[in-house]
Structures are given as C-alpha cells and as structure tokens.
Amino acid sequence: MNKEREIFIRFLEKSGLKATAQRATVLDIFLKTEKHVSADDLFSLVKKTNTEIGHATVHRTLKLIKAAGLAREVDFGEGKKRYEHLFGHKHHDHLVCLKCGKTIEVLDPKIEKLQANLASGHGFKVSHHRLEILGICKSCQ
Amino acid sequence: MNKEREIFIRFLEKSGLKATAQRATVLDIFLKTEKHVSADDLFSLVKKTNTEIGHATVHRTLKLIKAAGLAREVDFGEGKKRYEHLFGHKHHDHLVCLKCGKTIEVLDPKIEKLQANLASGHGFKVSHHRLEILGICKSCQ
C-alpha cells in the first residue's frame, strides 16, 4: 500500500502533475476496496469520510491511477467502467454471474498462451485482452 | 436474408408485436452491413434512404433484432454498444486494432474448449463469453 502510494507520487512528479490531498484520499480508498468499483461506487465511499470531494475529481483521479499502472479498467457490459487493482496482482480473467453479479477471478496459462499465438498469427501486436465468461454461478443455479 | 426476415417476423408474432415498415427497414439495412455497427451508425445509414425514422426507433429495433436471435452485442470498450450478425455466423472472438479500429474475427477451438473447462471447474453454467484482444494491427505498426 505504501508502495502503491510511492508509485503514484512518482508518476505524478514524472508527469508534471501535483500531489494533492484529494488524489491521496481517492487513491487510499481505492486501495482499501478489493472490489471492482465503478467511479460512482468509489465516489460514494469517498463521500463517507470526505464530503468535499466532487465526482469529477474521482473520475479524473481514477484515470490517473490507471495511467500510473495501479489499476485496470474492466467492463462487464453494464455501460460503465469498473476498476480493479493492478499492482501486485497477476493478470486474470473473469467469470461473471448474471444473477448475483458476483465475479470470480480465474487464470489459465494455456488460454493465455493460445491467445498470444492467435494474435501474432495475424500480425497483431497485443496490448492487452479482455475475457469475460458470463453465466450462472454455482450458488445461483 | 429472407430467412432472417422470416425469423424476425415470426419472433414479432410470437411476442405479440407488430410488423411495421420501420422495423423492416432497420432490419434490412442492418443485414446489408457486414460491420460492427453502433445504433448511431445504423441510424445514419437508415437516414440516407428514409428521413422519417427516429433514432429511438433504431435503438428499439436493434434490441428486438437481438432478442430475435439475429444479432449479438459486442463491446469494444468505447462506451457504446455495437451489433454484429448472428444468423449463419459461427461464434468468434475479436482482434481489435487500437489505432485504426479495424477488427478481425478469429476462432480457436482449443481456446473455446479450455474456457468451457475453466468455467465448469468453478461450477459455472456458461451463458456466453466475450473475448477481445486489443493491440496494433499489422498495417498500423
């Protein structure tokens, strides 16, 4: 967590941006939640301890956190972005339950490998990928 | 194409909905474009031949086309939905170029198989999945 803060500060410096109290607050609260938060989720969490921070700032800061390499955008097809931690977390894909919304993080190295092959076979230089398997989880069946 | 029209009509009947000229027009133009169209793309295409159709109708009709099983929603993370043909098209995944926006449809049965195994290993009953590999295509490198 202090490591993440340091990375963020360093990213801001390097980009000629400023380390403000609002940015620190948003980052801290983001780091405390181990969920896939939307900007609005995070805004609600932030509001609990600090009524002064506007939602535009939360959006702006999430972009920065992502740019700093501390978060990844995920999209469960809801029409809004969600963010998850990236630092100290290995890449993974998601199983998303269509009933209860629960997500399970999964990883299959064989799939990852095959995906890379598939892309390079088409001359593609991969930046990243997105795999979501949607269905009904065990407890919802 | 006539097959698709028939499926659509049958779907409307079965659902107690009406076969209107607007719906026929939107469907026809959708079937003519072999692209991943957004509602607004399609609205522009429709407007070329028929100025009378509103954008709300295009949105509504795309939903119906999807419900009829003739289209699939795809999401390239642009904050809007795109639709692609489903009838007579096998399932596939996408390579999306981040520079020119071009998409290549790909399929690897081994990946599909592994995905199914991965999900069932977690007790998941799969409804569908979404795989997009984002990167830079050959000609944009």
Add this chain to the structure above:
DNA sequence: CTTGATATTGACAATCATTTTCAACTACAT
C-alpha cells in the same frame, strides 16, 4: 371493408456515465 383494441411511432425530455468549462484555489520550485 370497417372497426376497435393495442402496439408503435417520432419528437422531446429524462437519465446515466463521463467530460468540459471556468473562476477560485493550491502545490511547489525558485
């Protein structure tokens, strides 16, 4: 072919997520 119940339409307003604008404010190098 007329009718009538019901679905549909387009225009417009509303909504939701996100971004922009802008004047007041703050960080931080000097």
Add this chain to the structure above:
DNA sequence: ATGTAGTTGAAAATGATTGTCAATATCAAG
C-alpha cells in the same frame, strides 16, 4: 514569500440510451 502552472468543485455539456405521450398504424374480428 511568491508566481506560475496545475487542480478543484460546481455546474453545464456531452454522448448513448431510455422513457413519455399524443398521434398513428397494425391486424384480428365482425
């Protein structure tokens, strides 16, 4: 301490999509 340049919150703007509603069209029944 100070000036410059980035930052903030509030409010307005944007873009995609959906809801409202009065006028209109569909289609089964007579």
